[in-house]
Amino acid sequence: xxxxxxxxxxxxxxxxxxxxxxxxxxxxxxxxxxxxxxxxxxxxxxxxxxxxxxxxxxxxxxxxxxxxxxxxxxxxxxxxxxxxxxxxxxxxxxxxxxxxxxxxxxxxxxxxxxxxxxxxxxxxxxxxxxxxxxxxxxxxxxxxxxxxxxxxxxxxxxxxxxxxxxxxxxxxxxxxxxxxxxxxxxxxxxxxxxxxxxxxxxxxxxxxxxxxxxxxxxxxxxxxxxxxxxxxxxxxxxxxxxxxxxxxxxxxxxxxxxxxxxxxxxxxxxxxxxxxxxxxxxxxxxxxxxxxxxxxxxxxxxxxxxxxxxxxxxxxxxxxxxxxxxxxxxxxxxxxxxxxxxxxxxxxxxxxxxxxxxxxxxxxxxxxxxxxxxxxxxxxxxxxxxxxxxxx
Amino acid sequence: xxxxxxxxxxxxxxxxxxxxxxxxxxxxxxxxxxxxxxxxxxxxxxxxxxxxxxxxxxxxxxxxxxxxxxxxxxxxxxxxxxxxxxxxxxxxxxxxxxxxxxxxxxxxxxxxxxxxxxxxxxxxxxxxxxxxxxxxxxxxxxxxxxxxxxxxxxxxxxxxxxxxxxxxxxxxxxxxxxxxxxxxxxxxxxxxxxxxxxxxxxxxxxxxxxxxxxxxxxxxxxxxxxxxxxxxxxxxxxxxxxxxxxxxxxxxxxxxxxxxxxxxxxxxxxxxxxxxxxxxxxxxxxxxxxxxxxxxxxxxxxxxxxxxxxxxxxxxxxxxxxxxxxxxxxxxxxxxxxxxxxxxxxxxxxxxxxxxxxxxxxxxxxxxxxxxxxxxxxxxxxxxxxxxxxxxxxxxxxxxxxxxxxxxxxxxxx
Numbered sequence: 052x053x054x055x056x057x058x059x060x061x062x063x064x065x066x067x068x069x070x071x072x073x074x075x076x077x078x079x080x081x082x083x084x085x086x087x088x089x090x091x092x093x094x095x096x097x098x099x100x101x102x103x104x105x106x107x108x109x110x111x112x113x114x115x116x117x118x119x120x121x122x123x124x125x126x127x128x129x130x131x132x133x134x135x136x137x138x139x140x141x142x143x144x145x146x147x148x149x150x151x152x153x154x155x156x157x158x159x160x161x162x163x164x165x166x167x168x169x170x171x172x173x174x175x176x177x178x179x180x181x182x183x184x185x186x187x188x189x190x191x192x193x194x195x196x197x198x199x200x201x202x203x204x205x206x207x208x209x210x211x212x213x214x215x216x217x218x219x220x221x222x223x224x225x226x227x228x229x230x231x232x233x234x235x236x237x238x239x240x241x242x243x244x245x246x247x248x249x250x251x252x253x254x255x256x257x258x259x260x261x262x263x264x265x266x267x268x269x270x271x272x273x274x275x276x277x278x279x280x281x282x283x284x285x286x287x288x289x290x291x292x293x294x295x296x297x298x299x300x301x302x303x304x305x306x307x308x309x310x311x312x313x314x315x316x317x318x319x320x321x322x323x324x325x326x327x328x329x330x331x332x333x334x335x336x337x338x339x340x341x342x343x344x345x346x347x348x349x350x351x352x353x354x355x356x357x358x359x360x361x362x363x364x365x366x367x368x369x370x371x372x373x374x375x376x377x378x379x380x381x382x383x384x385x386x387x388x389x390x391x392x393x394x395x396x397x398x399x400x401x402x403x404x405x406x407x408x409x410x411x412x413x414x415x416x417x418x419x420x421x422x423x424x425x426x427x428x429x430x431x432x433x434x435x436x437x438x439x440x441x442x443x
Numbered sequence: 444x445x446x447x448x449x450x451x452x453x454x455x456x457x458x459x460x461x462x463x464x465x466x467x468x469x470x471x472x473x474x475x476x477x478x479x480x481x482x483x484x485x486x487x488x489x490x491x492x493x494x495x496x497x498x499x500x501x502x503x504x505x506x507x508x509x510x511x512x513x514x515x516x517x518x519x520x521x522x523x524x525x526x527x528x529x530x531x532x533x534x535x536x537x538x539x540x541x542x543x544x545x546x547x548x549x550x551x552x553x554x555x556x557x558x559x560x561x562x563x564x565x566x567x568x569x570x571x572x573x574x575x576x577x578x579x580x581x582x583x584x585x586x587x588x589x590x591x592x593x594x595x596x597x598x599x600x601x602x603x604x605x606x607x608x609x610x611x612x613x614x615x616x617x618x619x620x621x622x623x624x625x626x627x628x629x630x631x632x633x634x635x636x637x638x639x640x641x642x643x644x645x646x647x648x649x650x651x652x653x654x655x656x657x658x659x660x661x662x663x664x665x666x667x668x669x670x671x672x673x674x675x676x677x678x679x680x681x682x683x684x685x686x687x688x689x690x691x692x693x694x695x696x697x698x699x700x701x702x703x704x705x706x707x708x709x710x711x712x713x714x715x716x717x718x719x720x721x722x723x724x725x726x727x728x729x730x731x732x733x734x735x736x737x738x739x740x741x742x743x744x745x746x747x748x749x750x751x752x753x754x755x756x757x758x759x760x761x762x763x764x765x766x767x768x769x770x771x772x773x774x775x776x777x778x779x780x781x782x783x784x785x786x787x788x789x790x791x792x793x794x795x796x797x798x799x800x801x802x803x804x805x806x807x808x809x810x811x812x813x814x815x816x817x818x819x820x821x822x823x824x825x826x827x828x829x830x831x832x833x834x835x836x837x838x839x840x841x842x843x844x845x846x847x848x849x850x851x852x853x854x855x856x857x
Contacts, residue, residue: 073751075752075759078759083759087762087765087766090769090784093781094780102778103778143812145806146806146808147808147812148798148802169627171627171628171629173628173630173631174629175631175632176632176633177633178632178634178642179720179802179806180643180773180801181643181644182774182776186776188630195628199623203623222571223572223608224573224600224601224604225573226573226575226594226597227574227575228578229576230580230586231546231577238583241581253761254762257758257761258758264754268754350475350479350663350753351475353754353757354476354479355479357757358484358488361764364765365492368582369582370582370640370774371584372501372584372585375500375502376497377494377498401580402549404547408548
């Protein structure tokens with residue numbers, strides 16, 4: 052037993068020397084993770100998109116259209132960038148990316164309004180930028196409803212009705228919106244919670260492919276196996292332990308930064324959420340081992356692995372829900388560990404669901420580790436035959 | 444004599460550049476790793492993305508109903524809402540607790556709740572009725588679909604109620620309408636008629652794919668050259684300044700030749716093939732691609748100066764794809780990005796490339812309307828060309844000095 056532990060220690064020692072021999076390993080793991088964490092947490096500091104620039108086309112040029120524009124400019128949620136009487140100018144500004152929406156008051160607006168002819172208002176939003184366009188759309192709806200409400204109030208006041216009565220006349224029906232687990236509609240919470248763990252998993256997989264593949268590429272696998280006394284299990288354990296420690300630490304830090312330091316809400320259990328993250332990391336590490344086992348040429352394993360893992364961000368369904376994807380694509384999402392982590396995150400952080408709900412996803416993540424174990428005899432053969440194999 | 448000399452040198456630089464160009468083309472086409480990234484990934488990835496976002500918009504989001512009012516008004520409301528394509532009322536629950544369980548188990552992504560007094564408040568001429576709406580926030584698109592469609596139905600029914608009440612007050616119907624909706628509006632979504640997620644995201648992803656595959660491929664080629672210590676990236680020719688030019692231009696043109704064709708397929712032909720937005724002029728896109736590809740090539744060559752191994756570039760830079768797409772201000776509007784990050788984003792060809800491309804391709808802008816982005820890309824191309832050439836020049840000068848010193852030492856020892 053002691054000799055086994057000693058051998059593992061020797062392999063680990065060899066790996067630690069390699070780890071510090073060049074900056075690549077620590078930069079690619081700790082460095083990249085630190086930069087990405089800083090970037091994504093500062094990028095979305097605002098949390099929600101509120102003020103998008105819009106253009107107003109005032110073809111009426113009347114006292115009421117002018118007053119309306121003044122009122123809109125005073126509304127904090129509306130950012131009026133351009134006021135013009137030329138629609139072409141506003142459209143040009145939109146095509147140049149200066150505004151996301153155009154609000155048009157046609158000629159005769161004032162005349163039709165006071166004679167109760169219900170003049171038409173037009174607004175245009177760009178669909179080429181989804182978030183910008185949507186926010187501009189909401190702003191312009193606000194503008195229209197403000198206009199309409201103000202006008203009704205004026206008319207009813209002239210009829211001599213008291214203000215509280217007017218209020219209920221104008222708004223006889225109201226919706227109270229409740230955004231579960233994210234009452235501020237904070238974009239940051241929803242985006243960063245999946246993207247940062249996703250990047251960490253990506254790093255784990257790529258680096259795992261690299262550290263094993265590099266031995267094959269440089270034909271040093273026999274030296275590695277010699278240190279491990281030709282015991283495959285010891286060789287793998289010794290090699291991956293230092294990295295697994297780094298990944299685990301990064302995962303724990305990532306969890307504490309998001310849910311403690313920044314304070315994103317967790318409605319379920321912190322422990323189970325962090326456990327899910329660690330399982331995800333191990334699954335990605337196992338996926339790395341699997342990649343280099345199936346594609347023993349380093350460059351192929353890295354290229355294919357990168358393509359595979361990048362798809363996970365879309366397939367996880369955190370931006371575009373999985374339910375609307377085609378059936379084969381939906382099926383494909385199950386082989387992306389990030390999909391399972393995302394579902395654990397939804398259960399634990401957002402829904403506060405019982406642990407049984409996350410169990411299938413935790414088991415799916417463990418299945419990746421099992422899969423790598425099942426494929427390991429092939430890796431063993433590859434390592435032992437390394438001297439004879441033409442990997443490059 | 445002097446004229447002959449100049450002509451000769453000119454001719455030499457053309458042949459040298461051609462030689463570098465041909466050698467680099469050959470290096471690309473004989474390297475399977477680079478070919479996977481340059482050609483396979485570039486051509487196949489857009490197809491995968493199109494497949495993933497094939498359905499464009501989410502429909503029939505399952506919603507649970509808790510109706511304590513049991514009134515014809517609430518039923519009417521639900522009936523109208525169910526008719527909208529965005530939602531489907533899948534479950535009717537007796538209590539909030541029951542609906543919350545469904546939401547927790549992700550069977551539904553929203554809950555609509557009518558309180559007991561819903562109908563009586565509506566019947567009361569001074570009453571205000573309330574509806575509560577609970578949205579699953581695990582994806583913003585759930586919230587958008589549920590909230591906007593419900594709001595639409597709410598506004599519609601609200602107007603009808605208002606008109607009924609005004610009529611009860613003795614107003615005539617036409618006047619009541621004019622009062623309730625003094626200025627009706629039409630809303631038009633420009634540029635992507637389906638309003639789909641894919642129509643918005645895929646054009647941005649196409650430009651990102653060009654940018655990132657060039658970056659990874661060039662880093663891989665540079666890393667390989669470093670590893671093999673071949674003289675391929677060494678300066679050729681007699682005069683160093685000219686030699687550097689020949690080397691840098693010859694290589695850049697090789698990548699440019701490959702990527703100009705790939706870009707024609709990926710950002711020119713694919714949007715037409717896949718029925719993505721493509722209202723722009725194709726020749727404007729092709730002209731815009733010239734500085735975009737050149738700037739990306741020289742940017743990637745500068746990054747590749749830091750890469751020592753064939754594979755380390757991919758390991759180090761893979762996560763930049765996510766950083767770049769957010770920093771450029773595409774999925775998250777650029778107005779909401781803190782200023783320091785906007786400055787950093789100005790260093791990336793992708794930032795200007797993606798906005799220029801979306802403006803031309805998806806919004807029908809002309810090349811002169813994207814002149815800001817177009818000029819910025821030429822400036823970047825120039826900047827990164829100068830940086831890379833300078834570094835190469837200094838590196839060559841230093842290695843030659845070292846060689847001379849070594850020769851001097853061996854000379855004295857002899």
